[in-house]
Amino acid sequence: METPHLLYALLASSCSHHSRLIQDSSPKPKMICLKYTNLAIAGLREALCDPEQVTKPEIVTTAMALCTNDVCNGNMKIWRTHLRGVLRILMAVLEHQRVSLKVMNDPFIQCLVNWFKTMDILAALSGVHGECIHNPGNGPLNSLSDYTTRHVDDISGYSMELIPILAEVSNLASQIRLYEPGETAAGKEYIPSPETMMQADELESKLFQLLDRPVCNETLSRGGSFALELQSTHLAFVHSALLHLHRRVQLHPKGHIKVRTDVKNILDALSLIEPNSSMNILILWPIFSAGCETEESEERNTIFARMGNMQKLGMGNFTRSREVLRKYWISGSQLPWDIYLARLGLELVLF
Template sequence: MPLVHQPLLNHSPYLLSEESRFLMHTFATQTAQMLFPAAPDFFLQRMISAAMETPHLLHALLASSCSHHSRLIQDSGPRSKMICLKYTNMAIAGLRAALCDQDQATKPETVTTAMALCTNDVCNGNMKIWRTHLRGVLRILMALLQHQRVSLKLMDDPFIQCLVKWFKTMDILAALSGAHGECIHNPGNGPLNGLSDYATWHVDEISGYSLELIPTLAEVSKLASQIRPHASGETEEDYSPSLETMIQAEDLESKLFQLFDRPVCDETLSRGGSLALELHGTHLAFVHSALLHLHRRVQLHPKDHIKVRADVQNILEALSLIEPHSPMNILILWPIFSAGCETEESEERDTILARMGNMQKLGMGNFTRAREVLHRYWVSGSKLPWDIYLAKLGLELVLF
């Protein structure tokens, strides 16, 4: 069912051009579902409704729609790029103006605009500016939450909860995707951790896994960044984890084993279809990928180690719970890419390439770049961990 109806477009207080109407329709019927394939309807409906009243958010969503549509039809021509740049610049100008107005600066719509722009940077491969934008999002989000503390109960608004989860998901995946290993926001002890126990216990519909996993993912990533080889050419064989590191790793491994069995919420079950089963698959894929990251990057086991082989096979088993062409595959780029980097089995590689290729056809630019980098890594035969290999080549991915 479309997330925005024609009367909503017709009654927008802002006159939409034919181009804008087409792009907004595309966002509502295609782009939104690609960015958030399992999100509750209220989140996307409110985002789109708010855009009809908020020019800077409207322009951010139009830029996102334009980028996605261009990738979908494989149009990389100058006209398409100029249209996307036009709406991006309009969104940025409107966002700056909103941030100068105290009332506008603390509205959820302002955070949504910043997050939409940042996400579009990642999908378009604009690596030079996305992290700056993500830090900006954090500042705006913190201002919003401070305003909520004064006027309402913190995190009482489910839409704001979704915004926080959107930010936390991108932040942790950025930390896991590169050599820096640090989250912008501390997920273990910070002001963004006001989500209810109910929300964290269940598999989340924004991230695709239980939010209980995020602090442990952050610990694994941080520990790996402290002991991993440098981009100067050393391999993991030149390093051996300390006794303290090994103890920490065993503790993290125990924590991860306790996170396998997480249910979906009743509301998700009520939506029917294969959603619940596929969310179970995305959650398992992330837990097994966290174990893979721990075994390969912290404990420095080789690819043929029994634990590493089991991790890869378990990720692929979780993948089998998700239909090959389902948009739910979009949630698990990090697990798919990680498994691909750690296997030398041709059948497993073919499965992974096929899934990533399906998501490319849905217009997801981050899958396109990840698939190209994965193939390049295979061809190189490099013994370096994939994140170090990318850093050495000056490449950067955000597996979101």
């Protein structure tokens, strides 16, 4: 057992997922999960103090496994704090690895970088703060992220070209509110500037250009439905980015033709993913976004049923998000869901 801290981190994640899967809310599984988590943290701390261990990619893997478990537990504040720690560890490992040119083409390193970026961008998209911990535009990890790769990434479920665009959309949305500071719901509506609208139009054009991104040849060679479902996941994310742009930046109402088209396109993409497919793990942000922006009963029923199915598979954030979505529907609010939740002091982890 060369990396016990990684084993303990994975055992903690497995215990946490198993308790949700069998819906066991008793103290025992929580204590077992806590035991393995503490062992993983203790081992990680020890490894970080060992010059021979601190530069190994396995250390990053342990930190990211623990951080991913934070995601499953739904605590945004802890998640973002741990993401910052993961970034520091990742950068330290990469700095040491850069002495070897192999780091640029090492699939394990690429996997870690893409895994981190996937968690980071969804942390930014899960609320009103809208900022990535690592800047996808000019951050230090960019030399290891090929944003020009024109195929769908197997880890994130979408083309990596989408990440910097998502970050721009999220950043613009975080700067915009329906009402100016100090105004109430009866006050004046916020009107985006011409410059903001020009940026939004440019981002919209970039997003449309990503719709035709294929899966890679290696994925196609696997056969079966995996390639189609991966392609469908990518489309769901691109259309969700358009929905985010149209609702939170261009401020179109729910009934606007662009918003209605976005919701339909998301649901069409998700309909090509089998209900029990592992690909469903990736689609919480798209399906929750579509659910918040539709008032059609048939669409709501479809979304609620799909989220319920994932809830039965032990996906904890589907459980929380499904309940929040139900409350949002009952409220009848026309506010974008992120602003609605912020006013209630709520946060969701949509990953």
